[in-house]
Amino acid sequence: MALPVLTDDMSEAELDRIVDKATTASAFLKAISHEGRLMILCHLVTGEKSVTELEELLSARQAAVSQQLSRLRLEGLVVPRREGKAIYYRLADDRPKKMLETVYELFCADDD
Template sequence: MLDTPSTEIADMKARVGEASAFLKTLSNPDRLMVACALVQGERSVRELEDLLGIRQPGLSQQIAGLREAGLIVGRKEGKQVFYRLADPRVETFIATMHALFCAPHAAETTR
């Protein structure tokens, strides 16, 4: 059994819902790709569409989900909308995911 004080367990239980919601939001492949693209900096919707190959209606839906979760924010410049990461946890999460699944030797360690 874990040798963790009951206050730490209570704190973990209080935060598990937030962590689960965070993971659920990023569990969608298209939302994850959008977040990955935004780790490199702010991008317009058009740039995201071209880069990721996600058609505009689907991309708008995924952006809305990330925005509602507070993970990204947008700003309007003329007719274009630019998005960037709003939550530093996303960058940490994406960097970890990249190291685990995308780095050159990631495939070798998961087999």
């Protein structure tokens, strides 16, 4: 997929569409810019996890994990499911997985 080229002769509608996409991308990047949220997404790539499981995996307190999950849910990146008293989370779609693959390629692939 080619990046859009901004030109002086673009229609206002085309420019508005690009600005809308940039706004969406910016919100997504802000949502994943926190180490805790990024690690939650990394764990959820392998499948649904309960809040308790995520606490243990992250060695973090429930309040901190819940706060980060709330932000990810607000941004539409994770989806909750309640089972009794337990709440489970999964990725809402493939965007986080694709992003994590790109981040891994950019920052971690040389470590292999």
